[in-house]
Amino acid sequence: MGFRCQTLSKTYDTRNGHVAALDDVTFSVAEQEFLCLVGPSGCGKTTLLRLIAGLLSPTSGHITFDADAADGRPNCALVFQEHGLFPWMRVLENAAFGLEMQGVGREERLARAQAFIDKVGLAEFGHSYPHELSVGMRQRVAIARAFVADPQILLMDEPFGSLDAQTRLVLQVELLRVWKDHRKTVLYVTHDIDEAVLLGDRVLIMSGRPGTILKEIPVPLARPRDLLSRENQDIAEIRWQIWQTLRDEVHKSLHVVG
Amino acid sequence: MANLANTERRSAQELTRGRLEPVASSERWIPALIVAAGLALWEWAARTGHIRALFFPPPSEIAETFVQLAGSGRLWLNLRASLSRLFSGYALGAIPGLILGLVTGRSRRLRVILDPLIAAAHPVPKVSLLPLIMIIFGIGDASKVVTIAIVCFFPMLIGAMAAVREIPSIYFEVAENYGARFQQVLTRVVAPATLPLVLSAVRLSLNTALLLTIAVELITAREGLGAMIWFAWETLRTEELYATLAVTALLGVGFNAILELLMRRLVPWQAEYRR
Numbered sequence: 170m171g172f173r174c175q176t177l178s179k180t181y182d183t184r185n186g187h188v189a190a191l192d193d194v195t196f197s198v199a200e201q202e203f204l205c206l207v208g209p210s211g212c213g214k215t216t217l218l219r220l221i222a223g224l225l226s227p228t229s230g231h232i233t234f235d236a237d238a239a240d241g242r243p244n245c246a247l248v249f250q251e252h253g254l255f256p257w258m259r260v261l262e263n264a265a266f267g268l269e270m271q272g273v274g275r276e277e278r279l280a281r282a283q284a285f286i287d288k289v290g291l292a293e294f295g296h297s298y299p300h301e302l303s304v305g306m307r308q309r310v311a312i313a314r315a316f317v318a319d320p321q322i323l324l325m326d327e328p329f330g331s332l333d334a335q336t337r338l339v340l341q342v343e344l345l346r347v348w349k350d351h352r353k354t355v356l357y358v359t360h361d362i363d364e365a366v367l368l369g370d371r372v373l374i375m376s377g378r379p380g381t382i383l384k385e386i387p388v389p390l391a392r393p394r395d396l397l398s399r400e401n402q403d404i405a406e407i408r409w410q411i412w413q414t415l416r417d418e419v420h421k422s423l424h425v426v427g
Numbered sequence: 428m429a430n431l432a433n434t435e436r437r438s439a440q441e442l443t444r445g446r447l448e449p450v451a452s453s454e455r456w457i458p459a460l461i462v463a464a465g466l467a468l469w470e471w472a473a474r475t476g477h478i479r480a481l482f483f484p485p486p487s488e489i490a491e492t493f494v495q496l497a498g499s500g501r502l503w504l505n506l507r508a509s510l511s512r513l514f515s516g517y518a519l520g521a522i523p524g525l526i527l528g529l530v531t532g533r534s535r536r537l538r539v540i541l542d543p544l545i546a547a548a549h550p551v552p553k554v555s556l557l558p559l560i561m562i563i564f565g566i567g568d569a570s571k572v573v574t575i576a577i578v579c580f581f582p583m584l585i586g587a588m589a590a591v592r593e594i595p596s597i598y599f600e601v602a603e604n605y606g607a608r609f610q611q612v613l614t615r616v617v618a619p620a621t622l623p624l625v626l627s628a629v630r631l632s633l634n635t636a637l638l639l640t641i642a643v644e645l646i647t648a649r650e651g652l653g654a655m656i657w658f659a660w661e662t663l664r665t666e667e668l669y670a671t672l673a674v675t676a677l678l679g680v681g682f683n684a685i686l687e688l689l690m691r692r693l694v695p696w697q698a699e700y701r702r
Binding site for chain 1: 597598600601602603604605606607608611615616619620622694695696
């Protein structure tokens with residue numbers, strides 16, 4: 170399901186006055202599109218995802234979803250940077266959590282969870298507890314959990330941000346593979362330019378706080394894309410474009426912090 | 428893919444192994460050996476007159492007294508009196524403490540009201556309230572039970588409050604994101620997330636309850652382990668004193684062992700959560 174964010178703003182009231190996290194953010198995501206959002210750290214990317222997921226309300230502006238608003242907000246599954254798996258549930262129960270909340274019976278939801286756990290290569294770990302898994306494996310479970318819930322929109326908040334570079338490469342490819350079979354509308358937030366170019370149909374670039382959309386760069390390249398190959402001039406060109414836009418923002422955010 | 432998963436798991440296991448280094452079984456026997464050696468030394472010293480048998484009767488005599496006490500039924504009668512006081516007081520204090528703690532942990536407004544009250548009331552040595560409670564509830568069992576209840580109330584309240592407040596907010600966000608209703612949040616998030624700290628609070632308040640039961644019985648009761656200890660002292664029956672002390676100690680050890688087992692059974696994921 171596609172959706173559109175229209176002049177979204179979010180201001181937090183803190184002890185030291187108002188802090189604007191997002192300012193006049195407008196963009197739309199098409200049905201089954203994989204949209205990446207890149208920006209310097211602390212630019213309100215996470216806030217944006219929470220607004221779309223309905224965990225926060227915007228200060229002004231609104232979000233409209235394609236499809237009849239009759240059944241209210243569509244299912245948006247959010248994948249957090251810190252996996253957010255429940256340590257007291259086994260892998261399968263964690264993956265089936267969304268279905269459990271939807272009232273799907275135990276047998277069926279565990280079977281459906283198992284199917285996705287298989288897909289992310291954890292077939293034998295269904296009965297493990299999260300603490301028995303490595304960080305990369307936990308993040309796979311978190312992704313499986315999102316897909317199992319069969320959401321109309323998948324919101325991902327730097328899901329691989331805390332992984333080492335090699336694990337990240339493997340999981341990125343894996344994510345694309347699962348997504349190819351289960352096309353969801355994806356909004357993927359990252360601060361990693363390469364990741365955005367590898368995954369997205371389009372890349373939105375966000376400014377530093379308060380976050381606003383600076384530029385939109387399409388990535389009209391067939392998947393799978395090979396970032397490591399030196400021949401692909403298109404990829405290099407797109408990366409360079411993104412960096413051109415982002416560089417000043419990163420410098421600015423460093424000055425504010427430092 | 429599966430291969431990679433296996434490697435990752437192996438390295439995870441290696442990490443765990445470092446933390447739970449297996450202890451050689453011979454080392455586990457050392458504490459028991461120390462106790463046995465101490466008892467043997469005591470027995471020898473008492474029998475040969477190196478220590479006064481009136482104050483330190485030999486362990487074999489204490490064991491004999493224990494068997495007599497158990498055989499005559501006097502021990503069980505007193506044990507039952509103590510346990511019924513302990514558990515009545517515990518139920519009366521710990522259950523309201525738990526419920527109030529869970530609710531207060533979730534509600535900021537309630538915390539603002541209750542925090543200063545708890546801070547003021549908690550440090551008061553509750554046993555000093557006993558005379559006051561006896562004025563109100565009489566010299567019977569009720570005043571003892573109430574004192575024990577008050578003592579159990581606070582660790583449960585504080586433990587439950589901390590348990591709820593320490594739930595990382597991400598778990599609530601995940602639950603909300605997947606459409607959990609209030610009751611589902613309670614059963615699938617709050618209950619399991621608070622279980623480790625609540626169990627610690629149960630253990631803490633149970634130990635305090637045992638302490639208080641004995642203390643209160645030393646002062647006023649005619650039945651109960653504390654009363655037995657006091658009676659043995661008054662009549663200078665030291666072997667009976669030691670036998671009762673041993674029962675009291677075993678009771679404490681038993682409570683802790685049961686709770687330890689419960690914890691391992693109910694919270695197999697605790698290692699991760701407490702990280």
